[in-house]
Amino acid sequence: MDLETTAAAVLATLPPQPTVNDLSDRTFGRITALMYETVGLSMNASKKSLLASRLAPRIQRLGLRGYDDYLALLLDEHEAAEFQMAVDLLTTNETYFFREPHHFELLEKELVGRRSRAPLSLWSAAASFGDEAYSTAMLLAELQKSGQIGSDWRILATDISHRVLLSAKQGIYPVDRLRHVSPERLKRHCLRGEGAAEGQVMVKDELRERVQFGQLNLCKPIGGIGPFDIVFLRNVLIYFDAETKRAVIDRVAATIKPGGILFMGTAEGRAHAESGLVPLIPGAFRKPMR
Incomplete structure (x- = not known):
């Protein structure tokens, strides 16, 4: 089996990637409140599509059913590494030497x-x-x-x-x-x-x-x-x-x-x-x- 076929087989076993339509306002609000209370990251309602698209590939990779499952993961104190991953996904780290x-x-x-x-x-x-x-x-x-x-x-x-x-x-x-x-x-x-x-x-x-x-x-x-x-x-x-x-x-x-x-x-x-x-x-x- 070649690499392309193997990759396709792996993707076939994953759940479908969620979309912004799968993200309820309630779950969006809880995720953004958690980010604000914990690291000061402020995301208003206009950022809902951005949040959904940034987290969707990660949710699929973890084999979760959707944003509610991912929220439960973020709320788990034993999953600090995953919370950090979410912070990384929702912030932009692009930079370069001698900027400004x-x-x-x-x-x-x-x-x-x-x-x-x-x-x-x-x-x-x-x-x-x-x-x-x-x-x-x-x-x-x-x-x-x-x-x-x-x-x-x-x-x-x-x-x-x-x-x-x-x-x-x-x-x-x-x-x-x-x-x-x-x-x-x-x-x-x-x-x-x-x-x-x-x-x-x-x-x-x-x-x-x-x-x-x-x-x-x-x-x-x-x-x-x-x-x-x-x-x-x-x-x-x-x-x-x-x-x-x-x-x-x-x-x-x-x-x-x-x-x-x-x-x-x-x-x-x-x-x-x-x-x-x-x-x-x-x-x-x-x-x-x-």
Whole structure:
């Protein structure tokens, strides 16, 4: 039996893939309420088709009868891994190295302008697959080598998704994800794959060792980390409603040193006035000195 025939035979044993018509408003409401209460993910009624299409292949693969069965699985405290899988399916982790380059230009200007070799602490608060954290590490390693900052710097990278963190720790990426990295910088910090790994690159050990990864839910109280000179909180606030967004910004801002900078996604709006953060450029805010 060839591979195509085997695949067809396997598919024939699976239940039909559910559609949005199989997702009741009640079940949709319970799933979205669970996501909001647990991880702050806000999905209104207009997202029903999106939720249904994202979860349908997983429901079929598990051999479940439909969305009600999947909800029961998500509510089972012993199925934490499946809940995490659902979070991954319902959020978008697409990213790439040196996204929003004007932020990295400001970061470089800020660090060079310090004219100090004092320790530096940075936080990538929604790290996803690590592109942002490793981009920052590349920049800091180069500033260190040129003597513009000291050698005592560290980057903490956190995300709610255990799956993406495992991938981030490996530091292996399709080369297209580094399309904004110059050939010189790519050669300096990465190894190109050969043979079966052609088309991929791996971040070198000396850079990966500078980044500490950990799981963290931004919608819960933050403790035991910081204070930070620089925090990236980009491309995650889009998943939250206004109230949750304000609370997350306040929690994150509390971890920033006076005079430090918070970077947010340019398309995610402004930090609310009550946070006290002062706009610098689109998506960048300074925490005032006391």
